[in-house]
Amino acid sequence: MPEHPDYPRILAVFNEATGPLRARDVCEALDYELLPKNIEGTRAKLKRLVQLDVLTEVDVGSFTRKQ
Secondary structure, three states: OOOOOHHHHHHHHHHHOOOOEOHHHHHHHOOOOOOHHHHHHHHHHHHHHHHOOOEEEEEOOEEEEOO
């Protein structure tokens, strides 16, 4: 998996999650300011993790760990 400093932190959030998360939820969990640029940047990382077969997009904009 390509290393981005945020990937391990993002995956840690998903490891604690009990259901699907949205980019906004991940931003909140990582204590990022809820600014559009942060949410969009996080969404892009989540989509990248889907491409890498680590996450699944279960609904538009809603992500979960790959089982």
